[in-house]
Amino acid sequence: MIVELRQYTLRPGRRDDLVELFDREFVESQEALGMRVLGQFRDLDHPDRFVWLRGFPDMAVRLRGLREFYGGPVWKEHGPAANDTMLDSDDVLLLKEIVPLPPRADREPAALTATVWFRDRPFDAEFTAWFAARAAGAVAVLATEYAVNDFPALPVREGEHAFVWFARHEETVEVPARFGVTGTDRLHLxxxxxxxFR
Incomplete structure (x- = not known):
C-alpha cells in the first residue's frame, strides 16, 4: 500500500474545527473513491498541528482518487472551510508499507508515537532487518516511496529518505552510527x- 503521512500546520485555535469537519465530511467521501483514510490525529506536542494518514492500493488509484475527490462535489462544498483552518498543508511524506497498518478498530481514541528517521540514502533490507530485531513494540512500519508524485497540486517532500514507525507507547531505539541516520522526528499523537488506526 502507498501511504501519505500528512502534517498540517493550522491557524491558532482552529484544530478542533478541522477535526470535526474532517471526521464528518472527508472519511466516507474519500473511501468511496478507492482511497483509505487510515488515521487522523491531534499532535500532542503542537496544539495547532493535525496529522493524518491516507492510503492507496497503488499509484494509479492514488491519481484517480485524488483527481475525483479534489475535483468533486464534497471538496467543492467543504474544501474552502477546511483550507480556512490551515497555514500549511505541504508537509507530506509519500511512503510504502513494510509492516501493514492495523485494520480499523472501534475503540476509544488512543495515544501513539510515530518516529521518523532520515538519512542520505534509502533505508535498505539490512536496516529493516536490524530494526525488526529490536523494535518489538512497532505496530506499523513504512519507508519512502520513490514513485513520482503525479498529482502536483498536492506536493510531497522530495529528495528525502524516511523510515517511519508507529508504536502504542513511547519506545526509543538507538541506531548505530554505521546506518547513517541524519535526523529524527518524534510525533506524539x-x-x-x-x-x-489507533
Missing part, C-alpha cells in the same frame, strides 16, 4: 474519534 492522539487519535480522533473517527480514526481507523
Amino acid at each position: 492522539l487519535a480522533t474519534v473517527r480514526s481507523a
Whole structure:
C-alpha cells in the first residue's frame, strides 16, 4: 500500500474545527473513491498541528482518487472551510508499507508515537532487518516511496529518505552510527474519534 503521512500546520485555535469537519465530511467521501483514510490525529506536542494518514492500493488509484475527490462535489462544498483552518498543508511524506497498518478498530481514541528517521540514502533490507530485531513494540512500519508524485497540486517532500514507525507507547531505539541516520522526528499523537488506526 502507498501511504501519505500528512502534517498540517493550522491557524491558532482552529484544530478542533478541522477535526470535526474532517471526521464528518472527508472519511466516507474519500473511501468511496478507492482511497483509505487510515488515521487522523491531534499532535500532542503542537496544539495547532493535525496529522493524518491516507492510503492507496497503488499509484494509479492514488491519481484517480485524488483527481475525483479534489475535483468533486464534497471538496467543492467543504474544501474552502477546511483550507480556512490551515497555514500549511505541504508537509507530506509519500511512503510504502513494510509492516501493514492495523485494520480499523472501534475503540476509544488512543495515544501513539510515530518516529521518523532520515538519512542520505534509502533505508535498505539490512536496516529493516536490524530494526525488526529490536523494535518489538512497532505496530506499523513504512519507508519512502520513490514513485513520482503525479498529482502536483498536492506536493510531497522530495529528495528525502524516511523510515517511519508507529508504536502504542513511547519506545526509543538507538541506531548505530554505521546506518547513517541524519535526523529524527518524534510525533506524539492522539487519535480522533473517527480514526481507523489507533
